[in-house]
Amino acid sequence: MxxxxxxxxxxxxxxxxxxxxxxxxxxxxxxxxxxxxxxxxxxxxxxxxxxxxxxxxxAQQQGRVETTARVLRPAPVAPGAAASSDQAAEQRFRRAVVARWTAPDGTSRTGTVTTSRAASAPGDAFSLWTDRDGRPVAAPLARxxxxxxxxxxxxxxxxxxxxxxxxxxxxxxxxxxxxxxxxxxxxxxxxxxxxxxxxxxx
Incomplete structure (x- = not known):
């Protein structure tokens, strides 16, 4: 004005x-x-x-599948491996475990993934996202x-x-x-x- x-x-x-x-x-x-x-x-x-x-x-929702994984055991830690500050911060909330899950083609897969500390004991089940080949991936971006x-x-x-x-x-x-x-x-x-x-x- x-x-x-x-x-x-x-x-x-x-x-x-x-x-x-x-x-x-x-x-x-x-x-x-x-x-x-x-x-x-x-x-x-x-x-x-x-x-x-x-x-x-x-595209992510079309290419990723949610499945249920089960913890088998904690993931082994390399002896003498010093965790960085980022890794140490992540370990307070998430932990690497060896888990088993079912791929979209129906085959059983086993590998090392990260999960929340509340679901890191052997036998615990947690939600896991995989690609069409059964490899673990991040969850798709929410709308x-x-x-x-x-x-x-x-x-x-x-x-x-x-x-x-x-x-x-x-x-x-x-x-x-x-x-x-x-x-x-x-x-x-x-x-x-x-x-x-x-x-x-x-």
Whole structure:
């Protein structure tokens, strides 16, 4: 609103300078971009991310099968193997075990997988995701999680676009102010030496 008011105020003002009019137009364009272009960019990015993530969800759900695995024994630990900080943190919540499960083709498979500590004793059953060949894989991405990620992408895009518009506006305003001050310096250099002198027309 201030941009529109400023632009209208400078339309026929005899004291108007070119930089004043340019500043008003820049402010108006920036306001329109923040109100229209920035939300549109955020929506477009979010919609594109949603489409891509939902395709990923569909592909993962088609290519992964949930089955029930049963713990046989704890997985052996190599002697002298020092766990990294990430591995140590993971071991507080999950543990590697040797388990048996049934592949999608009906064959029995045995291998080392990770499971929660609550289901790490021999004989405990837990849910396990496998690919079509029976190899353990991560659980497919949930649709709600994909939707949340798409919303975050849209919001971040809108924030970055808004920051970009504001940055460009500030740079243009700074450039205009520098030009205005340079013109004032030149004008003062022309009339300054004669300022207040008799017969100098001041």
């Amino acid at each position: 201030r941009a529109v008011t400023g632009l209208w105020r400078w339309r026929h003002n005899p004291l108007r300078r070119t930089t004043d009019l340019v500043e008003a137009w820049v402010a108006l364009v920036a306001a329109l971009a923040l109100c229209l272009a920035v939300p549109a960019a955020g929506w477009a990015a979010g919609a594109a991310a949603q489409h891509s993530l939902q395709r990923t969800v569909h 709600d999680t994909a939707r949340a990620h798409a919303v975050l992408v849209g919001l971040m895009t809108a924030v970055l676009a808004g920051a970009g518009v504001e940055l460009v506006r500030r740079l243009v305003m700074r450039r205009l102010r520098c030009r205005r001050y340079a013109r004032l310096d030149r004008a003062w250099a022309e009339v300054g030496p004669d300022w207040g002198r008799t017969g100098a027309g001041s």
